[in-house]
Amino acid sequence: MPLIRDGIFVEDNFATIADGEPFPANGTIVSLARFHKDREALLARNAPVGVRLKSEESPEALGEDVHRLSVVVLEFPKFRDGRAFSWARILRTRLGFTGEIRAAGHFLYDQLAFMHRVGIDAFEVPENITLPEFHRALGEMTDVYQPSADRRKTIRQLRAGFETLPSLPSGERAG
Amino acid sequence: MYRYDEFDARFVTERVAQFRYQVERRLSGELTEDEFKPLRLMNGLYLQLHAYMLRIAVPYGTLSARQLRMLAHIARKYDKGYGHFTTRQNIQFNWPKLVDVPDILADLATVEMHALQTSGNCIRNVTADHFAGAAADEIEDPRPIAEIIRQWSSLHPEFSYLPRKFKIAVGGAAHDRAALKFHDVAVEIVKNEAGETGYRVYAGGGMGRTPYVAHVVGDFVATTDILAFLEAVMRVYNQSGRRDNMYKSRIKILVNALGPEEMRRRIEREFAEIRAGGTLEVPAEEIARITDYFAPPAFEALSDVSPEFEATREADVDFRAWSDVNLAAHRAPGYSIVTISLKPIGGVPGDASHEQLDALAELMDKFGIAEIRVSHEQNLVLPHVRKKDLSAIHARLAELGLATPNAGLVTDIIACPGLDYCDLANARAIPIAQRLSERFADLKRQRDIGELKIKISGCINACGHHHAGHIGILGVDKKGVEFYQLQLGGSGAEDASIGEILGPGFGEHEIVDAVERVVDVYLERREGSERFLDTVRRVGLEPFKERAYAAH
Amino acid sequence: MANLPQILTANRLRDGDVVYWRGGTWVTALADAEVFPDDAAAEAMLKAADVFVKGREVVNPYLFDVRIAADGVKPVKEREIIRAAGPTVRVDLGKQSRRYV
Structure with missing residues (x-):
């Protein structure tokens, strides 16, 4: 499946492996269960590690280990299941995760802008989506009413001509 | 009442374009019905028994004469000449064509209206006491905070795919006219012992197949913290609300499964973090700025006793009956709150024809009444009427079939479309x-x-x-x-x-x-x-x- | 108990109007609808309707039971009776209104 990261198509340099499979040479993405089971071995390897969370799995289950991960994959089992929107937000804001947050599974064009706002920066997209479409989706609405992980200025801040944003709790990434 | 600035105007216009593109993709086959359904619902569009139905938001139930005229226009041009006011202060049109809906939304945008989030598993149109700003028993007008909540909840990136729908109501008076305790979340304006205004927040009320009265989850939330608190409630719900069974997915089920104490604990944890982040703080100046929009009209210094009013009461038995029942106490002397019953004997509760909507707009202009309200009891309300104008207003309402003297009585019946x-x-x-x-x-x-x-x-x-x-x-x-x-x-x-x-x-x-x-x-x-x-x-x-x- | 005859119905995508199946096309009046006397034929036709769903002509096709009376077919359920006619509280609207034109 094609991968868009930071707004462009990129090579996926991670292999997602099933729970019984051996680790590949390079980057690997495992389930949360596998991560808990093989944590020591995974982190001891000299290769980047990612964890794929099911929609009912909170990233808080990763604890401090989250900072040793390169990527967290959030699964959308069906597009109506919106838990991952909160997981992404928690990863960025509460846990201060600065690595890649990748969306996988079933989601719609019409959700891309929301996903981007809550901190998802990589998308496993269907074959037929083009880059112009992807960017169109992100740009449909010029302004937003709520602060989120993307730290876009809100309409209220624009009205007030705010130049600086309130300080963020430590760990929340800028930009 | 609230007026859009350039940001609000662009937001609604772009939202229309977004929906137009969604309809195009549905018609071209790019979207299946399964994919399109939640998107159309988030813009208030249902497929009902006979046709599509479009539910238009009337935020906190407040409309201007200009907006009323636009609703009449939509009823004429795109529908079958009438609209239906609902128990959530919205208006529904029962016969629009899918292909016309983007144009209807574009027309609405010209009068600062929309159909955003009037359905779907998202934060719905915010409702409020229909006597807001006029009632004698009010602590504070609930609409400024309702407007602040409306803006915060519009296309919220984190909370647009919730387990189920989410209804918020706001009230600020001793008498609850907004059915607060039957909402997913209710915000009640209260005063503490020091005389400061804050919010008591309830969660977990609702009707449906498992009715519950809401529990208090926030005793006294500071005005500047209300959005942080609501965001905390939403985050707990989005994480933990059930998604395996649509009949058990409302927040009321979660609150009652966890127990109110555990629910409060979880909300507190999220709230502490969000509050510390500071990004959702509502500064006092912002509350003041929004409140200015809702400033009451400059009330004339009138005696509370109006000789014209008393004389008509003496002379006209119909007027006397109507004024006994359909008027409520206003905070300003010499003024009254008028309930316009949409419950004529034998009529359809909540229905209004395009002629009636237009005529009401004209009546408002004639008597200098800037706004009209929709009540959750499916009636309309003129919030600020000089008592001396009442007899003329009553006479006109009677001509329009809108003077049924039954507000709050046994024939003032709420009924869903069924x-x-x-x-x-x-x-x-x-x-x-x-x-x-x-x-x-x-x-x-x-x-x-x-x-x-x-x-x-x-x-x-x-x-x-x-x-x-x-x-x-x-x-x-x-x-x-x-x-x-x-x-x-x-x-x-x-x-x-x-x-x-x-x-x-x-x-x-x-x-x-x-x-x-x-x-x-x-x-x-x-x-x-x-x-x-x-x-x-x-x-x-x-x-x-x-x-x-x-x-x- | 023998199964009741059935009719295939859907809503038109573009305007939402209620339509019924008749010999390869969709018609707007219940009286014109094709009645399937047995389950197998009805189910086969419901499957065949999928082409029209994919072709974006209709949405949500399904079957409902009817009884054959002297004056025509009558749906078993109140829901389909009202759907075929229009709101009972506004007989000037919906399909029934044609009788009043």
């Missing part, structure tokens, strides 16, 4: 309301009965608020035949309670008689000035049950 329009309904609701109102049409009898709220739903989803009716009626389907269950003792006011089911259902031709027998029991057993509800609470269901089924 099986006459709704795809989900099991039974019709409107014809039952019509026959009940015909049965109790006699005004003397109505006034003898006094306050009695009948609420009718055509299915368990309870859009007609039957759980909160003094008399609630629920339509059910028994092998293809309509039956009606009676519930007694519900209340949607500050003394919120859920009605109890009386017993087996009544047939379509029995239900009106059954209600009448129940009312007779009240008339025989009431003590002093006791309302129907009070008598039910005092004597219990038994005497009513006995009589209701006596002739069965």
Whole structure:
């Protein structure tokens, strides 16, 4: 499946492996269960590690280990299941995760802008989506009413001509 | 009232374009119906029994004359000449074509209206006390904070794919006219001992198949923290609300499964973090800025006694009857709050024709009335009327068929569209309301009965608020035949309670008689000035049950 | 008990109007609808309707039971009776209104 990261198509340099499979040479993405089971071995390897969370799995289950991960994959089992929107937000804001947050599974064009706002920066997209479409989706609405992980200025801040944003709790990434 | 600035205007315009593109993709086959359905619902578009239905938001129930005219225009141009006001202060059109909906939304945007989040599993249109800014018993106008919540909830990136719908109401008076405790979340404006204004926040109320009265989850939330607090509630719900069973996915199920204490603990944890982040703080200047939009009109210094008003009351028996029942106390001397009943005897509760909408707009202009309200009881309200204008206003309303003197009486019935329009309904609701109102049409009898709220739903989803009716009626389907269950003792006011089911259902031709027998029991057993509800609470269901089924 | 005859119905995508199946096309009046006397034929036709769903002509096709009376077919359920006619509280609207034109 094609991968868009930071707004462009990129090579996926991670292999997602099933729970019984051996680790590949390079980057690997495992389930949360596998991560808990093989944590020591995974982190001891000299290769980047990612964890794929099911929609009912909170990233808080990763604890401090989250900072040793390169990527967290959030699964959308069906597009109506919106838990991952909160997981992404928690990863960025509460846990201060600065690595890649990748969306996988079933989601719609019409959700891309929301996903981007809550901190998802990589998308496993269907074959037929083009880059112009992807960017169109992100740009449909010029302004937003709520602060989120993307730290876009809100309409209220624009009205007030705010130049600086309130300080963020430590760990929340800028930009 | 609130006016869009350039940001709000662009937001709504771009939202129309976004929906237009969604419709295009549906028509071209790029989106399946399964994918399109949640998108159209988030813009208030249903596919009902006969056609599409478009539900347009009337945020906190406030409309200007200009907006009323636009609704009349839409009814004429795209629909069949009428609209239906709902129990959530919205208006519905029952016959729009899918291909016309983007144009309807574009027309609405020109008068600062939209259909954003009037359906779907997202934060719905925010409702408020329909007497806001006028009621004598009000601490503060709830609409500024409702507007702040409206903006925050519009296309919220984190909370647009919730487990289920999410309804928020705001009230700020001693008397609850917004059914606060039956909402997913309610914000009640309160004062603490130091005299400061803050918010008591409730969560987990609701009707539907599992009715609950809400629990308090925030005793006194500071005004600057309200969005942080609401975001905390939403985050707990989005994470933990059930998604495996749509009948158990509302926040009321979560609150009652966890228990209110655990719910509070989880909210507190999120709230502490969000609050510390500071990004959702609502500065006092912002609250003041929004509040300015809702400043009451400059009330004239009038005597509370109006000779014109008193003279017409003397001379005109119809006016006297109407003014006895349809006026409420205003905070300014010499002014009144007028309830315009959309419940003519034998009529469809909540329906208004395009002629009526236009004529009301004209009436507003003529008497310098800047805004009109939609009540959750499916009536309209003129919030600020000089008493000396009342007789002329009444005369005009009477010509329009809008002067039924029954506000709060037994014929002021709430009814959902039911099986006459709704795809989900099991039974019709409107014809039952019509026959009940015909049965109790006699005004003397109505006034003898006094306050009695009948609420009718055509299915368990309870859009007609039957759980909160003094008399609630629920339509059910028994092998293809309509039956009606009676519930007694519900209340949607500050003394919120859920009605109890009386017993087996009544047939379509029995239900009106059954209600009448129940009312007779009240008339025989009431003590002093006791309302129907009070008598039910005092004597219990038994005497009513006995009589209701006596002739069965 | 023998199964009742059935009719295939849907809503038109573009305007939402209620339509019924008749010999390869969709018609707007219940009286014109094709009645399937047995389950197998009805189910086969419901499957065949999928082409029209994919072709974006209709949405949500399904079957409902009817009884054959002297004056024509009558749906078993109140819901389909109202759907075929229009709101009972506004007989000037919906399909029934044609009788009043």
